[in-house]
Amino acid sequence: MNTPALVLDLDMLERNIAAMAAFARAHGIALRPHAKTHKCPDIARRQIAAGALGNCCAKLGEAEALAEAGIGGLLITSPVVSSQGIERLMALLARSSDLMVTADHPVNVDALARGAAGAGLTLAVVVDIDPGMHRTGAATPEAVLALARQIAAAPFLRFAGVQFYCGRHQHIESYAQRKTEIAERTAYLKGIVESLAAAGLKPGIITGGGTGTHAIDAELGVFTELQVGSYVFMDHQYNVCDLRGEGRVPFEQALQIDARVVSAGTSGMATIDSGLKSMATEAGPPPVLAGAPEGTSFRFAGDEHARLTFPDGAAGLGIDSVVTLVPPHCDPTVNLYDAYHVVKGHTLVDIWPIAARGRSR
Amino acid sequence: MNTPALVLDLDMLERNIAAMAAFARAHGIALRPHAKTHKCPDIARRQIAAGALGNCCAKLGEAEALAEAGIGGLLITSPVVSSQGIERLMALLARSSDLMVTADHPVNVDALARGAAGAGLTLAVVVDIDPGMHRTGAATPEAVLALARQIAAAPFLRFAGVQFYCGRHQHIESYAQRKTEIAERTAYLKGIVESLAAAGLKPGIITGGGTGTHAIDAELGVFTELQVGSYVFMDHQYNVCDLRGEGRVPFEQALQIDARVVSAGTSGMATIDSGLKSMATEAGPPPVLAGAPEGTSFRFAGDEHARLTFPDGAAGLGIDSVVTLVPPHCDPTVNLYDAYHVVKGHTLVDIWPIAARGRSR
Numbered sequence: 001m002n003t004p005a006l007v008l009d010l011d012m013l014e015r016n017i018a019a020m021a022a023f024a025r026a027h028g029i030a031l032r033p034h035a036k037t038h039k040c041p042d043i044a045r046r047q048i049a050a051g052a053l054g055n056c057c058a059k060l061g062e063a064e065a066l067a068e069a070g071i072g073g074l075l076i077t078s079p080v081v082s083s084q085g086i087e088r089l090m091a092l093l094a095r096s097s098d099l100m101v102t103a104d105h106p107v108n109v110d111a112l113a114r115g116a117a118g119a120g121l122t123l124a125v126v127v128d129i130d131p132g133m134h135r136t137g138a139a140t141p142e143a144v145l146a147l148a149r150q151i152a153a154a155p156f157l158r159f160a161g162v163q164f165y166c167g168r169h170q171h172i173e174s175y176a177q178r179k180t181e182i183a184e185r186t187a188y189l190k191g192i193v194e195s196l197a198a199a200g201l202k203p204g205i206i207t208g209g210g211t212g213t214h215a216i217d218a219e220l221g222v223f224t225e226l227q228v229g230s231y232v233f234m235d236h237q238y239n240v241c242d243l244r245g246e247g248r249v250p251f252e253q254a255l256q257i258d259a260r261v262v263s264a265g266t267s268g269m270a271t272i273d274s275g276l277k278s279m280a281t282e283a284g285p286p287p288v289l290a291g292a293p294e295g296t297s298f299r300f301a302g303d304e305h306a307r308l309t310f311p312d313g314a315a316g317l318g319i320d321s322v323v324t325l326v327p328p329h330c331d332p333t334v335n336l337y338d339a340y341h342v343v344k345g346h347t348l349v350d351i352w353p354i355a356a357r358g359r360s361r
Numbered sequence: 362m363n364t365p366a367l368v369l370d371l372d373m374l375e376r377n378i379a380a381m382a383a384f385a386r387a388h389g390i391a392l393r394p395h396a397k398t399h400k401c402p403d404i405a406r407r408q409i410a411a412g413a414l415g416n417c418c419a420k421l422g423e424a425e426a427l428a429e430a431g432i433g434g435l436l437i438t439s440p441v442v443s444s445q446g447i448e449r450l451m452a453l454l455a456r457s458s459d460l461m462v463t464a465d466h467p468v469n470v471d472a473l474a475r476g477a478a479g480a481g482l483t484l485a486v487v488v489d490i491d492p493g494m495h496r497t498g499a500a501t502p503e504a505v506l507a508l509a510r511q512i513a514a515a516p517f518l519r520f521a522g523v524q525f526y527c528g529r530h531q532h533i534e535s536y537a538q539r540k541t542e543i544a545e546r547t548a549y550l551k552g553i554v555e556s557l558a559a560a561g562l563k564p565g566i567i568t569g570g571g572t573g574t575h576a577i578d579a580e581l582g583v584f585t586e587l588q589v590g591s592y593v594f595m596d597h598q599y600n601v602c603d604l605r606g607e608g609r610v611p612f613e614q615a616l617q618i619d620a621r622v623v624s625a626g627t628s629g630m631a632t633i634d635s636g637l638k639s640m641a642t643e644a645g646p647p648p649v650l651a652g653a654p655e656g657t658s659f660r661f662a663g664d665e666h667a668r669l670t671f672p673d674g675a676a677g678l679g680i681d682s683v684v685t686l687v688p689p690h691c692d693p694t695v696n697l698y699d700a701y702h703v704v705k706g707h708t709l710v711d712i713w714p715i716a717a718r719g720r721s722r
Contacts, residue, residue: 002445002722036664058665059634078634078665079623081681084363104624105680135632135662136624143626167663262440263465263497265504271496273420273439276693277721282642282661300643301496302528303397303692304419304439304721319466320442331664332637335697338719358699360638360665361363 001341001348003260003322004278006333008340010349012254013232014046019250020214020231021050027218032056032075032207034229037331039356040340041069043232048073056207056227060085060092061359067096069355075100075126075207077163077227078136081108085361090119097121102128102163104138109150109157116156124160125151126207129192131166131185141192148201161205162196164189165227170212171237175245179216186220193222211251215244235330237283256289257325257333258341259306261317268310270317274325275305280332291323298325362702362709364621364683365639367694369701371710373615374593375407380611381575381592382411388579393417393436393568395590398692400717401701402430404593409434417568417588421446421453422720428457430716436461436487436568438524438588439497442469446722451480458482463489463524465499470511470518477517485521486512487568490553492527492546502553509562522566523557525550526588531573532598536606540577547581554583572612576605596691598644617650618686618694619702620667622678629671631678635686636666641693652684659686 001007024031033047036058044055044066054073057063063074080089080101093099093116103109103125116123127147130137138144144162151159166185172178189206196203209217209226211234217223230238233255244250259274279286285298285306293314301307308323310316317323327333335357342350362368385392394408397419405416405427415434418424424435441450441462454460454477464470464486477484488508491498499505505523512520527546533539550567557564570578570587572595578584591599594616605611620635640647646659646667654675662668669684671677678684688694696718703711 002443002449004721079680081623082363082621088363104626107680130626133662134627134630135666135668137626139626260443262442265465265491265498265500266495269495273721276641276643277696277719280637280642282637301494303696305496307496319440319468335638335664336719336721358638358697360365360634360697 001258003258004274005258005341006337006339007256007258008342008352009254009256010342010344012252013043016232016234016251016254017046017050020228021052023214023218024226025051029218029223030225032073032225032227033232034058034077034227035062035066035356037229037334038232039065039334039354040352041066041071041355042352044071053225054098059360060088061361062356063099064088064092065356065359067092072096072098075102077102077165079103079105079108079128081111083111086111086115090115090121093121093123094119100124100126100160102126102136103147103151104128104130104136106147106150109147109154113154113157120156122156122158124158126160126163126205127151128163129189131164131188133167135167141195144192145195145199148196149199152201159201161203161207162193164206164208165210166208166213167210170210171241172212173241175242178213179245182213182216183220186222190222211238212241212243230330233330236287236326236328253326255327255330257286257327259323259325261319261321261323262305264316264319267316270308271301271305272308272323273305275300275303277303278336279325279327280329282332283328286325286328289324289326291321292317362619364619365635366619366702367698367700368617368619369703369713370615370617371703371705373613374404377593377595377612377615378407378411381589382413384575384579385587386412390579390584391586393434393586393588394593395419395438395571395588396423396427396717398590398695399593400426400695400715401713402427402432402716403713405432414586415459420721421449422722423717424460425449425453426717426720428453433457433459436463438463438526440464440466440469440489442472444472447472447476451476451482454482454484455480461485461487461521463487463497464508465489465491465497467508467511470508470515474515474518481517483517483519485519487521487524487566488512489524490550492525492549494528496528502556505553506556506560509557510560513562520562522564522568523554525567525569526571527569527574528571531571532602533573534602536603539574540606543574543577544581547583551583572599573602573604591691594691597648597687597689614687616688616691618647618688620684620686622680622682622684623666625677625680628677631669632662632666633669633684634666636661637664639697640686640688641690643693644690647686647689650685650687652682653678
């Protein structure tokens with residue numbers, strides 16, 4: 001294979017999808033997995049075939065890319081606020097009638113209401129609730145209630161439910177600590193849900209959660225559906241977390257990067273063809289999984305290269321040797337590639353386009 | 362405009378290209394600007410129209426993308442070592458007869474010689490010299506001489522010259538310090554060039570340098586051509602360097618990212634639609650250039666968002682407000698977009714495809 005290549009182990013992927021689907025069934029909770037991880041209709045289809053309601057999308061562009069490939073049940077999890085964006089949203093709604101979008105601001109709800117009325121289409125809107133991250137979401141229970149009322153009162157909008165995504169909590173390493181904090185946040189969410197119900201605005205869907213908290217979320221039983229994403233690939237960040245309180249990780253690292261030694265002029269080190277342009281860098285260097293001596297270290301060396309340093313006394317690698325790396329953070333790494341190289345064992349069985357790569361608008 | 366958008370100021374770009382071209386002419390040195398910065402045939406054409414010999418390319422895939430768009434005079438600045446890569450290289454050479462590639466290892470030179478003989482084509486090879494970075498390049502003067510002899514002796518290879526790229530030195534902030542270190546490294550290069558000439562292997566081209574050292578390189582007079590890249594855009598990293606020893610930066614920051622406020626629920630802050638997927642992150646957060654109060658700070662908030670925090674007492678920004686950011690490191694940022702939105706003042710005048718985006722193979 002030409003390198004750097006984003007290699008996806010099909011058996012591991014299918015086991016990950018089946019394991020999360022079985023977990024959700026066993027706990028009576030639905031899944032709407034987040035496409036921000038995979039950006040790929042082929043994977044969305046497998047998730048839906050395993051029982052998922054559809055996919056979440058981080059941006060309108062991601063939803064457009066999935067809808068073009070025939071994926072339904074889409075929820076856009078961040079606000080669409082510009083006039084151009086709302087125009088595109090209505091064009092998408094015309095083709096994908098079960099599309100939902102989140103909103104967290106009365107000005108945005110007004111704009112959505114005008115857009116939907118102009119298009120003569122009914123748009124389902126989910127009120128996003130800020131869990132304290134201050135990224136998106138209505139800041140107070142009163143603000144949530146006011147937004148729900150505003151949506152319910154708009155002729156071409158439908159109040160579909162609420163979203164509550166505790167992003168920071170996903171990566172708390174200790175299960176017990178994660179559980180304590182999520183229980184506290186979920187009590188806050190539950191209070192809002194109850195006050196909405198008391199006002200005659202019982203949320204149809206209560207969506208949120210992620211791979212890091214899915215077991216806790218299912219146990220607490222407030223969400224109707226989970227937005228799990230990373231479980232399909234299990235990146236290095238999540239792999240260090242205890243996801244089920246049982247000390248083991250129920251998912252496998254299905255995604256890897258194959259890179260190649262292109263220079264080996266200095267003893268004790270080698271340069272590979274994978275750098276800042278082939279891996280997200282904000283989560284640290286990738287672990288070296290295979291192809292290099294135990295204890296080999298990795299250091300970025302510019303856009304296109306990285307340096308491997310071998311432990312003392314280890315044999316080095318000659319040029320054209322292939323090494324396998326684990327992406328430190330899958331989502332933005334996937335965004336750097338046009339396709340997955342899908343393998344079964346060591347055999348390339350398919351190439352899947354990453355249709356929503358770069359669709360950040 | 363839909364956001365996030367990569368916005369290129371055409372007047373600034375053209376002034377930057379003209380300024381570097383004028384500098385090179387005045388100093389009797391040629392330019393082969395590095396396409397790893399822009400990845401764009403439209404910009405390559407403007408550089409060549411201003412007198413450049415062609416473009417450097419970081420990888421074979423980048424060269425393929427530029428050649429497809431009709432750009433000639435291409436030099437691939439890192440080794441192509443795999444059998445598939447060498448096959449593609451020969452296919453490219455068949456269409457682009459003035460293509461050159463670097464090599465730093467006798468095994469690679471053998472493979473290139475076999476590939477060229479198999480294709481019945483003559484390939485120009487530049488010996489890459491390690492300046493001490495240990496990224497790529499032959500490690501010693503003896504290794505350089507041996508490679509040059511090996512290339513000269515291969516029937517279908519042509520020894521075209523040497524490459525010497527001091528990457529680390531480009532970013533040394535003090536001009537005097539940069540000059541001292543580059544002078545020392547250039548003395549090393551000069552010794553190698555002299556020993557090649559003494560062996561009857563005078564290098565036709567001596568290529569290297571970058572935006573950070575171009576003035577020093579021109580003054581030292583050893584290079585025949587410079588691989589300047591970042592001057593076309595002037596990212597934030599270079600903007601803090603004194604490039605000509607005169608305390609001012611002779612190039613303008615032509616590249617910006619437009620982003621949009623999508624959430625503003627908490628006073629004193631706002632969330633914009635530009636995160637890890639729309640900016641390289643390894644060089645720190647982007648300065649906020651316009652659209653927000655003086656003193657606004659930026660923090661990444663996931664793949665698709667960032668948080669702006671306003672200084673005490675400043676008025677915040679409402680949703681749908683547009684802010685302008687300066688990419689901290691242009692090259693990998695450009696790699697996240699499919700196109701430049703080219704503006705003159707505030708008017709969109711063109712959209713240029715980033716044809717070599719993602720072409721890391």
